[in-house]
Amino acid sequence: MEKNIRFILFSLLVLGNQAFAQLIHSHNDYEQRQPFYDAYNLGFDSIEADLYIKNGKLYVAHDWKNITKKRTFKALYWKPLLAKIKTNKGYAYADKKELYLLLDLKKDGKLIMAELEKLIKRHKKDLQHVHITISGDMPKTEEYAQYDKLFFFDGRRNTQYSDEAYKRVDMVSASFLDFGKYWPGKQELPEETYQNIRAFVMANHAKGKRVRIWGTPNTTLGFETLKKLEVDFIGTDDLELLKNFVEK
Template sequence: MKIKFPLLLSAALSFAAFEGIAQAKFTHSHNDYANNTPFYKAYNNGFNSIEADIFLVDGTLLVSHSDKYLEPERTLKGMYLDPILYALRRDTTRRLNLLIDVKDDHKKTLPALVKELKPLNAYLLSPENPNGRLKILISGNRPVPSDYKDYPDILWFDDDLVYPHTQIEWDRVGQVSLNFENWSKWKGQGPIAEADRKRLKKTVDSVHTHTGKLVRFWGAPDTQESWDTQIGFGADIIGTDRIEQLAGYLAKKTLRKPVTASIPNKQAK
């Protein structure tokens, strides 16, 4: 039986009692490869999650947002997998999410990814390795939920609430990521419209209640006002292109999850 997610269905939610209480947040480096020091800036600033967009080109996984800017030296292995392997060997307490946004045909690209992940197998989170310190999340062009079973369980999936899921399929979902602009056109300056804030909070609460999954909004304004607003309506993971600024902002507010905290597949009960 498919479980359909009733988005925005319930107004009286169990999380309502926590409204107004700011919770510590996980940090996500959006399009990390585009900053001036890929991987290392986010990692050294204690980010819990890092994002890389990939294409499969002649058997090699290349990192780029667009196929117009592919460069043969910008490989997933060299930019992310090798540095992560080195970092996790050095720091045995560190935990990390690598969100991989597949930009081309996932049916060809995901098998190539699984092959390239083999040197990291001992660190990969899976039901068989629940203490794994690296979670691989697949976003972008990804399988439909009914096909999750066809992929190794070292791969978790980013969800956008488009398709219904069985419970087994929900168990393969690592988090929910939603396009902020579908809820609000606010540009991150001055207060957000109250109707938008309520709509965003209701969405987050509904995801929490009906799936237990953590929520991230992509495409949200990348300003302090936006970060504060996201904290206020309960987003669990705050994404940014401004790594040092977000790290400092959350540290100052003592609202930052530690580097030893992995982003869980479900909220703690």
């Protein structure tokens, strides 16, 4: 009986690891020369934007001091995305590939969520093939059900979720430093860190959840290591480098 249980558990882990395709993610995309377009034109699966709210408008910036009138969420992301969806007859990409939009709420999360709800209200049908995931200053887990079902939420390793709330978790994210010391990605990853990340990946895949790790290096060895570890979202600030790695 014990051997059978072990076999079933192992099978679940293997099946979980095979369930997801690895995706390329534009980390801090708003810092690119052309936010949205640079990643989109390279066919990135996932795009990340940090959001602030000021005087009722949503702005894209890494810090409050970086907010400018021209860098609104509508101008840099919302309108370009809706335009692509219109061109591609309901899909972000012409080949019908789905797009992940990760929105990191830097502060005033409830106010930002209220504004986002207003934005999607008129475009719910247009967004059926876009995954909108909320990160950062997120609502409490017991509040997830209050928000439109188009919104998913970025999970955390040590957060306890009810069954209903867990259904709204689109991915589980963690900092690289949760698993080991800073790694520049120029030499092999220390074995202990490697196994810590591997356990994190396998545990979440067994539960049917994708994983993302932030704070990883922008190097080819870094990408190779994340690929080998089966991390689902391989993130970068160097879009060309990651795209070239994937194509090769």
